[in-house]
Amino acid sequence: xxxxxxxxxxTADRTTGEPATLPTDRRTGCPFDPPAGLTAxxxxxxxxxxxxxxxxxxxxxxxxxxxxxLSDPRFSARYELLHLxxxxxxxxxxxxxxxxxxxxxxxxxxxxxxxxxxxxxxxxTVRRMxxxxxxxxxxxxxxxxxxxxxxxxxxxxxAFARPVPALMICELxxxxxxxxxxxxxxxxxxxxxxxxxxxxxxxxAAVGQFIGELVAAKRAEPTDDLLSDLTTSDLTEEELIGVxxxxxxxxxxxxxxxxxxxxxxxxxxxxQLDALRADPGLAEQTVEELLxxxxxxxxxxxxxxxxxxxxxxxxxxxxxxxxxxxxxNRDPLKFPEPDRLDIHRRATGHLSFGHGxxxxxxxxxxxxxxxxxxxxxxxxxxTLRLAVxxxxxxxxxxxxxYGVISLPVTWDKE
Amino acid sequence: MSDPxxxxxxxxxxxxxxxxxxxALTAPEVFDQDDDEGLVVLLHxxxxxxxxxxxxxxxxxxxxxxxILHSPDPTDP
Numbered sequence: 180x181x182x183x184x185x186x187x188x189x190t191a192d193r194t195t196g197e198p199a200t201l202p203t204d205r206r207t208g209c210p211f212d213p214p215a216g217l218t219a220x221x222x223x224x225x226x227x228x229x230x231x232x233x234x235x236x237x238x239x240x241x242x243x244x245x246x247x248x249l250s251d252p253r254f255s256a257r258y259e260l261l262h263l264x265x266x267x268x269x270x271x272x273x274x275x276x277x278x279x280x281x282x283x284x285x286x287x288x289x290x291x292x293x294x295x296x297x298x299x300x301x302x303x304t305v306r307r308m309x310x311x312x313x314x315x316x317x318x319x320x321x322x323x324x325x326x327x328x329x330x331x332x333x334x335x336x337x338a339f340a341r342p343v344p345a346l347m348i349c350e351l352x353x354x355x356x357x358x359x360x361x362x363x364x365x366x367x368x369x370x371x372x373x374x375x376x377x378x379x380x381x382x383x384a385a386v387g388q389f390i391g392e393l394v395a396a397k398r399a400e401p402t403d404d405l406l407s408d409l410t411t412s413d414l415t416e417e418e419l420i421g422v423x424x425x426x427x428x429x430x431x432x433x434x435x436x437x438x439x440x441x442x443x444x445x446x447x448x449x450x451q452l453d454a455l456r457a458d459p460g461l462a463e464q465t466v467e468e469l470l471x472x473x474x475x476x477x478x479x480x481x482x483x484x485x486x487x488x489x490x491x492x493x494x495x496x497x498x499x500x501x502x503x504x505x506x507x508n509r510d511p512l513k514f515p516e517p518d519r520l521d522i523h524r525r526a527t528g529h530l531s532f533g534h535g536x537x538x539x540x541x542x543x544x545x546x547x548x549x550x551x552x553x554x555x556x557x558x559x560x561x562t563l564r565l566a567v568x569x570x571x572x573x574x575x576x577x578x579x580x581y582g583v584i585s586l587p588v589t590w591d592k593e
Numbered sequence: 594m595s596d597p598x599x600x601x602x603x604x605x606x607x608x609x610x611x612x613x614x615x616x617a618l619t620a621p622e623v624f625d626q627d628d629d630e631g632l633v634v635l636l637h638x639x640x641x642x643x644x645x646x647x648x649x650x651x652x653x654x655x656x657x658x659x660x661i662l663h664s665p666d667p668t669d670p
Binding site: 297299302306307423527528533536539540543 | 618
């Protein structure tokens with residue numbers, strides 16, 4: 180479990196003046212805390228950082244610097260302009276990142292990005308997402324029923340954290356109910372870290388093919404869902420399939436990991452969990468605090484299109500800035516006692532959904548899913564607890580989205 | 594901190610808006626989103642005293658700086 184070929188020397192910049200590399204090893208301390216060296220008290224909101232290809236760019240760790248970079252149009256999200264902060268599996272030695280494939284609007288700037296974003300934002304409004312709460316409740320209880328039947332001792336990731344958001348995104352995109360097992364199987368393989376690259380590649384292709392077939396079906400016979408709506412837009416077939424893939428990946432892996440890791444965090448902080456149980460009205464606040472405290476989607480990279488001054492520091496055109504969401508969310512200037520999980524605090528203003536024009540499109544859906552799912556889980560299983568010692572819970576410390584690989588839990592049967 | 598009794602006039606820039614919904618989430622009495630594009634809709638350009646703090650917070654949270662806080666006109670009684 181301690182295998183980490185890119186173990187960074189996080190002290191280099193202090194002792195020799197050499198740029199540091201991005202600290203990524205969360206395992207050294209508490210599984211919920213950022214890697215050592217990332218949020219160490221530092222009077223420099225931006226520091227020099229060495230990238231995977233040798234590029235000397237920047238690392239932004241303060242809340243103010245992170246917001247400034249992410250909301251400034253002089254910074255680009257285009258993949259081909261970015262240097263990778265750490266080597267990506269399968270992309271070792273790569274000096275240039277390929278441009279976004281059709282429909283992958285995460286890697287585009289305005290006005291191209293705006294074209295996609297405007298097609299989608301109306302489908303993800305606060306009001307629309309709140310109207311889905313009842314459906315989320317239905318899916319949540321289905322999963323809890325199955326969990327109760329199967330246990331005690333189940334893997335919470337497989338039984339609960341993964342299926343709840345998967346069922347909801349199927350419904351939103353318009354994946355037929357009868358097809359969802361097939362669909363979920365492929366998706367699970369794509370995100371399964373224990374499956375090899377070939378199997379994941381094949382599953383990814385299968386998801387693409389699946390969405391392609393689905394798009395064709397929606398075009399022939401539109402139903403009341405997002406993909407059907409999009410078939411009437413000006414998106415090309417390729418773009419449409421790409422958008423479907425982005426929505427699927429973004430909607431599944433992120434919320435699933437928040438549900439898994441969030442449950443682990445609450446079980447590890449019984450005082451906080453008791454407070455939530457005593458007052459379910461704290462659910463929304465708890466979700467915000469878990470988002471801040473866990474920062475599962477991290478980091479975010481941007482490239483300067485021109486010389487830009489950020490927090491008194493000049494970033495030159497062409498330089499990549501890696502924004503550490505974890506560090507920004509643990510900035511003591513913004514959140515007092517940042518390393519404490521405190522569901523009574525107002526964690527509003529955290530950057531876990533990013534900031535600027537790319538701020539998460541599905542954030543209101545994620546909020547509704549979590550606000551429904553966490554209280555329902557703890558209400559159904561009042562004695563829920565880990566079935567293994569906490570240090571044996573396997574962590575996704577080599578993935579883009581942090582979380583638990585599995586979370587064995589148990590409870591007392593009535 | 595701003596004076597809670599101070600009047601507040603709001604403006605929104607729908608061209609800048611990215612439809613993230615932070616305003617409708619934070620100050621639902623003041624902001625909404627339209628159903629077509631999810632862009633900001635300003636319900637109350639001069640929010641009631643009880644809603645001003647939320648409106649200011651929404652302006653601060655907006656990822657696209659699409660909410661404009663107008664300083665009260667000093668010549669305005």
